[in-house]
Amino acid sequence: MDTLSCLLDGPKARGAFILKSVFAPPWSLRIEDRAPVSVVTMVRGDAWVLPDHGRPVLLRPGDVALLRGPDAYVIADRPETPVQIVIGPEQRCNTTEGEDVTDSMALGVRAWGDDRQLGSSVMLSGTYQAPSEIGRRLLTALPVLLVRPADAGHHPLVQILAEEIGKDEIGQGLVLDRLLDLLLVGVLRAWLTAPESGAPGWYSAQADPVVGPALRLLHEQPATAWTVASLAHSVGVSRAGLARRFTQLVGEPPMAYLTSWRLSLAADLLREPDATVATVARRVGYGGAFALSAAFKRVRGMSPQHFRKSGAAPATQQFTTTAQTVVLDR
Structure with missing residues (x-):
C-alpha cells in the first residue's frame, strides 16, 4: 500500500454534518465550530472564504475548499459584508445579537438558510467531527485553506452531492459520507501531487x-x-x-x-x-x-x-503549517 493510501485510509466520514445552505445576499457566516476539517463547495453563486490566518479566496460554483480547524473563518457573499450569524460548537447558530436561529432557519431535510426560493447563493458543506488519528498525520500538514477549482475535475461530484443531500432514504447518511470522502480525497490527492504546493516531505x-x-x-x-x-x-x-x-x-x-x-x-x-x-x-x-x-x-x-x-486529540498535538492558503491551478 502506498503512503497516501495508508494515510487516507483513516479519515472516513462517520455521520458527518452535511448541509445545504441557501441565502439571499447580503449574507455572512462566521464559523467557530472548531471542527478538525470541513469541506465547502458552491452550487450556485460565488462566496468569499476569509480565514482568520490566511488570505481570502473567492469560491465559484464547483470549486471545493478544505478548511482545517480549529481556526475560525468567515464565508460571505462579499468580503465587506458584516457577519450576521455565528456557527459554534455542535453546529449551534446564533445571530450576532445572541438569538439562537439553529431551528428557526431550517428549510427541510439537511437544508438551512434564509431563502426558501433557492436564492442566488447555494452552498454545500460537510464537517468531519473527529478524523481518525491516522488521518491526523495528514491533516496536521494541511494549509488552513486549500482550494481545488471546479475545472480541475470535481464539478460532477459536486452535482451528485447536491442531488443526494436532500433525500431521506434508507442508508442516505452512508451515501453522503462516502460522497464527502470522495471530495476530500480528491482535493488532498491533487494537493499532494501538484508541483510546489507545499506538500509534506514524507x-x-x-x-x-x-x-x-x-x-x-x-x-x-x-x-x-x-x-x-x-x-x-x-x-x-x-x-x-x-x-x-x-x-x-x-x-x-x-x-x-x-x-x-x-x-x-x-x-x-x-x-x-x-x-x-x-x-x-x-x-x-x-x-x-x-x-x-x-x-x-x-x-x-x-x-x-x-x-x-x-475521545479527543491530546492538547500536545498541535496543527502547524507554513502554508496558510493554497489555491491549486485553475
Missing part, C-alpha cells in the same frame, strides 16, 4: 528509490521489531545511508517516524470498543500494555486510557 519521499520502500515497510509492518540496521538491510542500503537520506527527505529519523506511526495506529485502534491496551500494543509493535502506555504518555501527554475516555 509524501514526496515515497518516490525515492531508498526511502519509499522503507516507508512502505514501516506502514505495512508496524509490529515488526524494526531497527535502522534491519530496515536498511531490507531495502539494500547501509545503515548510515538510510538514516541520512530518510531524515533529509522525511524530516525526522526512521525510528522517530516509526514511533509516531505506531502511536497514531494505536490511537485509532483504541477507539474500537473491544480493544484493550495490551492487544493494541501487540498490534502496533510494543511488548505490552506498560510499554505502549509509557510511549503514549511520553509523546502525547496522556495515558491510552485517558485518551480513550476523552
Whole structure:
C-alpha cells in the first residue's frame, strides 16, 4: 500500500454534518465550530472564504475548499459584508445579537438558510467531527485553506452531492459520507501531487528509490521489531545511508517516524470498543500494555486510557503549517 493510501485510509466520514445552505445576499457566516476539517463547495453563486490566518479566496460554483480547524473563518457573499450569524460548537447558530436561529432557519431535510426560493447563493458543506488519528498525520500538514477549482475535475461530484443531500432514504447518511470522502480525497490527492504546493516531505519521499520502500515497510509492518540496521538491510542500503537520506527527505529519523506511526495506529485502534491496551500494543509493535502506555504518555501527554475516555486529540498535538492558503491551478 502506498503512503497516501495508508494515510487516507483513516479519515472516513462517520455521520458527518452535511448541509445545504441557501441565502439571499447580503449574507455572512462566521464559523467557530472548531471542527478538525470541513469541506465547502458552491452550487450556485460565488462566496468569499476569509480565514482568520490566511488570505481570502473567492469560491465559484464547483470549486471545493478544505478548511482545517480549529481556526475560525468567515464565508460571505462579499468580503465587506458584516457577519450576521455565528456557527459554534455542535453546529449551534446564533445571530450576532445572541438569538439562537439553529431551528428557526431550517428549510427541510439537511437544508438551512434564509431563502426558501433557492436564492442566488447555494452552498454545500460537510464537517468531519473527529478524523481518525491516522488521518491526523495528514491533516496536521494541511494549509488552513486549500482550494481545488471546479475545472480541475470535481464539478460532477459536486452535482451528485447536491442531488443526494436532500433525500431521506434508507442508508442516505452512508451515501453522503462516502460522497464527502470522495471530495476530500480528491482535493488532498491533487494537493499532494501538484508541483510546489507545499506538500509534506514524507509524501514526496515515497518516490525515492531508498526511502519509499522503507516507508512502505514501516506502514505495512508496524509490529515488526524494526531497527535502522534491519530496515536498511531490507531495502539494500547501509545503515548510515538510510538514516541520512530518510531524515533529509522525511524530516525526522526512521525510528522517530516509526514511533509516531505506531502511536497514531494505536490511537485509532483504541477507539474500537473491544480493544484493550495490551492487544493494541501487540498490534502496533510494543511488548505490552506498560510499554505502549509509557510511549503514549511520553509523546502525547496522556495515558491510552485517558485518551480513550476523552475521545479527543491530546492538547500536545498541535496543527502547524507554513502554508496558510493554497489555491491549486485553475
